[in-house]
Amino acid sequence: xxxxxxxxxxxxxxxxxxxxxxxxxxxxxxxxxxxxxxxxxxxxxxxxxxxxxxx
Numbered sequence: 001x002x003x004x005x006x007x008x009x010x011x012x013x014x015x016x017x018x019x020x021x022x023x024x025x026x027x028x029x030x031x032x033x034x035x036x037x038x039x040x041x042x043x044x045x046x047x048x049x050x051x052x053x054x055x
Contacts, residue, residue, distance in 0.1 A: 004046045008032075009053040015041040 016027040025043035038049040
């Protein structure tokens with residue numbers, strides 16, 4: 001199964017899993033490092049990928 005990737009324009013994101021998939025976990029706040037451009041949730045392995053908005 002491939003990892004779920006969520007694109008965001010925020011460097012701080014919250015994750016509490018996906019209730020529909022049974023990966024419910026406590027809400028955690030994750031900070032994406034500028035050098036990494038993404039972070040994986042340590043509970044459900046969702047990947048949050050930082051892509052700044054083009055304004």
